[in-house]
Amino acid sequence: MSTDPRLRLSPSAVNDYNNCPQLYKYRAIDKLSQPPSLDAERGTLVHTVLHDLFENLPVDRTELTAIELLPSRWRDQVAAKPVLAEMVTNEKEWLDRAASLITTYFTLEAPATFEATHREMHLENDFSPQVYLHGYVDRLDIAPTGEVRIIDYKTGKSPKPGWEEKALFQLRVYALLYWKTNGVLPRLLQLIYLGDGKLVKSNPTLADLASAEKFLQRTADDIFISIEKDYWPPKPSRLCDWCFFKTICPAHVI
Numbered sequence: 001m002s003t004d005p006r007l008r009l010s011p012s013a014v015n016d017y018n019n020c021p022q023l024y025k026y027r028a029i030d031k032l033s034q035p036p037s038l039d040a041e042r043g044t045l046v047h048t049v050l051h052d053l054f055e056n057l058p059v060d061r062t063e064l065t066a067i068e069l070l071p072s073r074w075r076d077q078v079a080a081k082p083v084l085a086e087m088v089t090n091e092k093e094w095l096d097r098a099a100s101l102i103t104t105y106f107t108l109e110a111p112a113t114f115e116a117t118h119r120e121m122h123l124e125n126d127f128s129p130q131v132y133l134h135g136y137v138d139r140l141d142i143a144p145t146g147e148v149r150i151i152d153y154k155t156g157k158s159p160k161p162g163w164e165e166k167a168l169f170q171l172r173v174y175a176l177l178y179w180k181t182n183g184v185l186p187r188l189l190q191l192i193y194l195g196d197g198k199l200v201k202s203n204p205t206l207a208d209l210a211s212a213e214k215f216l217q218r219t220a221d222d223i224f225i226s227i228e229k230d231y232w233p234p235k236p237s238r239l240c241d242w243c244f245f246k247t248i249c250p251a252h253v254i
C-alpha cells in the first residue's frame with residue numbers, strides 16, 4: 001500500500017472524476033472493491049496474449065501463435081482469480097470470442113515487421129508537489145529513426161464520430177508523461193479497437209500536451225475541493241447502467 005500522501009492521478013481516475021465525482025469517490029477515496037467483469041477479463045486475456053506474442057521471434061509472431069497462446073494464458077488468469085471459472089460457463093465460446101479479437105488484430109497490424117520496444121510500460125511523473133501522475137502504456141515502439149509511437153489496445157468498439165478526441169485523452173497523458181521524462185515528443189498515438197477493427201490515430205503537438213496538462217491540473221484542483229468539502233455529487237448518465245455502485249448510489253437509492 002502506498003504511503004505517498006500526494007493525490008495519485010491517472011487517466012482513468014481523471015475520467016472517473018469527470019464522468020461522476022461520486023464514482024471517483026467510491027473507487028479512489030473509499031477504495032471499494034468491485035467484482036470482476038467479463039468484459040474487463042476478456043480485455044486482460046487479449047492484452048496478455050498480445051503482450052506475450054512479442055516474446056517470439058518476428059517470424060513466429062503469427063495469428064496462429066497468438067491464438068495458441070490463449071488457453072494457457074486463460075488458465076493462468078483463472079488460477080489467479082478462481083471465481084472466473086464459475087463466471088465463464090462456456091469456455092469454448094469464451095476462447096472463440098477472444099480468438100476473433102486476435103484475428104481482428106492481425107488485420108490492423110503486422111507484428112512480424114516491427115519491434116515492440118516497451119510493453120506494459122509504467123510512466124510516472126511528479127506532476128506537482130501535491131500530485132503524482134502515472135499510467136501504464138500497453139505498448140511503446142521506438143523506430144530506428146528514434147520516432148516514438150504509443151499504442152493502446154481496446155477490446156470494445158471505436159468511438160462514435162466526434163468522440164475521438166475524448167478517447168485520445170488517455171494517450172495524450174502518456175505522451176505528456178513520456179515527454180516530461182525523456183524530452184521526446186511521441187510522433188504517433190494510436191488506439192486499436194479490436195471490437196470493430198478500427199484505428200484512431202493522432203500526431204500529438206506540444207499544444208495538445210499543454211492542453212492535456214491544463215485539464216489534468218483543473219481536475220486535480222477540483223478533486224482537492226471535493227476532498228476539502230467532502231462534496232462528491234453523483235452525475236447520472238448512461239454509464240449508470242454499467243456502474244456496480246448503482247445499488248448504493250444516492251442518485252438511485254431513494
Ligand code: SF4
Pocket residue numbers: 020022023234235236237239240243244245246249250251252
Ligand atoms: S450509478 Fe451513476 S451516478 Fe451513481 S456513482 Fe455510478 S455512475 Fe455515478
